[in-house]
Amino acid sequence: MHKKTLMAAAAFAVSAALTLTACGGGDSSGSADKPVADIATQGTTKAATVLDRPFTKPNLVLKDTRGKTFDLREETKGKPTLIYFGYTNCPDVCPLTMSNIAIARKSLPKADQDKLQVVFVTTDPERDTSAELAKWLPSAGDKSFIGLTGDFPTIQAGARQLGIGIDPPRKEKDGTVVSMHGAQVIAFSPKTDDGYVLYGEDTSPDDYAKDLPKLIKGENP
Numbered sequence: 139m140h141k142k143t144l145m146a147a148a149a150f151a152v153s154a155a156l157t158l159t160a161c162g163g164g165d166s167s168g169s170a171d172k173p174v175a176d177i178a179t180q181g182t183t184k185a186a187t188v189l190d191r192p193f194t195k196p197n198l199v200l201k202d203t204r205g206k207t208f209d210l211r212e213e214t215k216g217k218p219t220l221i222y223f224g225y226t227n228c229p230d231v232c233p234l235t236m237s238n239i240a241i242a243r244k245s246l247p248k249a250d251q252d253k254l255q256v257v258f259v260t261t262d263p264e265r266d267t268s269a270e271l272a273k274w275l276p277s278a279g280d281k282s283f284i285g286l287t288g289d290f291p292t293i294q295a296g297a298r299q300l301g302i303g304i305d306p307p308r309k310e311k312d313g314t315v316v317s318m319h320g321a322q323v324i325a326f327s328p329k330t331d332d333g334y335v336l337y338g339e340d341t342s343p344d345d346y347a348k349d350l351p352k353l354i355k356g357e358n359p
Contacts, residue, residue, distance in 0.1 A: 185337055185348075186325075187337075193324065195210065196210060196211075196295075196299040198286070201286065202285065203272035208284070210286070216331065218254050221300070221323070222257070223319050225265070225319070228317070236279030236280075237343075240280040243256070243350070245350075253328075261319040262315070301320075302320035303319070305319070324337075335349075
């Protein structure tokens with residue numbers, strides 16, 4: 139296969155990965171809130187996609203699990219950071235993603251555990267209050283994880299800066315509320331504060347454990 143064909147295939151794979159996911163639901167190809175990023179890749183490992191054009195960290199100012207203002211750029215500046223958009227009532231993808239990262243984090247030396255910032259931004263802020271996030275994150279992931287909530291338009295705009303589409307939560311006929319959202323984890327470098335590595339929902343704890351030591355140093359996995 140020619141080099142140009144390989145690059146095109148890689149770019150297509152990343153673009154496809156950024157489509158919306160309904161936790162516990164099906165395909166979201168009909169969503170109005172499509173990813174906006176034009177992504178090319180430097181290369182991939184088994185789980186990680188290293189972005190040729192990294193994302194700028196979104197200018198998000200929200201509320202943390204204590205109800206205090208949290209400026210994402212300022213609070214995570216110079217720190218290795220993983221960001222994920224999801225919601226606490228998700229029956230599968232969101233808690234699994236948080237659990238996988240938590241398992242991998244525990245495999246790190248204590249000094250590296252303390253450096254790593256894991257940020258969970260709700261896509262369902264009406265139900266996911268600061269108090270709800272404070273109860274859910276320790277059980278779904280780890281007590282060190284940062285939970286953020288706020289008004290939906292602000293969260294949606296922040297997600298779109300990372301090429302992640304999210305739709306307003308909707309109620310199904312059976313009364314359940316579904317939040318359609320991109321299910322990617324984006325890693326931000328402590329050296330540049332740019333989002334330069336992307337992980338899909340199938341990333342395992344072993345995948346994260348293998349890559350985290352490099353991500354903490356701002357290196358490519």
